[in-house]
Amino acid sequence: MSQRKELYEFRFENNDAANRIYVRFFNAFNSPQEIEVSEELYRELEQINRSINRMHLSEKRHNEYRDLSEEEQAERGAAVVISAEEAVITILLSEQLREAFLQLPATQARRFLLVHIFGYSYREIACKEGCSVDAVKKSLVAAKKKLQRILPDWVPETPSKSTSE
Numbered sequence: 001m002s003q004r005k006e007l008y009e010f011r012f013e014n015n016d017a018a019n020r021i022y023v024r025f026f027n028a029f030n031s032p033q034e035i036e037v038s039e040e041l042y043r044e045l046e047q048i049n050r051s052i053n054r055m056h057l058s059e060k061r062h063n064e065y066r067d068l069s070e071e072e073q074a075e076r077g078a079a080v081v082i083s084a085e086e087a088v089i090t091i092l093l094s095e096q097l098r099e100a101f102l103q104l105p106a107t108q109a110r111r112f113l114l115v116h117i118f119g120y121s122y123r124e125i126a127c128k129e130g131c132s133v134d135a136v137k138k139s140l141v142a143a144k145k146k147l148q149r150i151l152p153d154w155v156p157e158t159p160s161k162s163t164s165e
Helices: 038-067 070-075 084-102 104-115 121-127 133-150
Strands: 008-014 018-028 031-035
Touching: 008 038, 018 038, 031 038, 031 104, 084 104, 084 133, 104 121, 121 133
Parallel strands: none
Antiparallel strands: 008 018, 018 031
């Protein structure tokens, strides 16, 4: 990437009588020029320089994001844009899941979510609900079987234990 050339630069002259500020630049004929400016105009030009530099930095960051993968963008906190097709599929799948969970008894649905979404252990659920760990396990097995029937492509079947074990 080429380095940006400044349109003008400042020169300061400090003597006992006064402090002078000069602006050096190239005119339309590419000929170097220098003029003295007031302190007020100098401050305005410096403000413009800061704004331009912020704009260039922002543009640079934006371009860097375009070169990153979606995962890297997400790690940096960039908004992830999904296509309309992905959005529709997500909505449809969410609706299917919601409908499936509505078909479960409330206890089974709650326990399934506590284990698989919130990471609770069977023992924690049993303590929380005042029941045995075995009751929690049976409830989760029943919930999984129902979900396998409702959403066969989503919920893998649990391999059955062979009789030789």
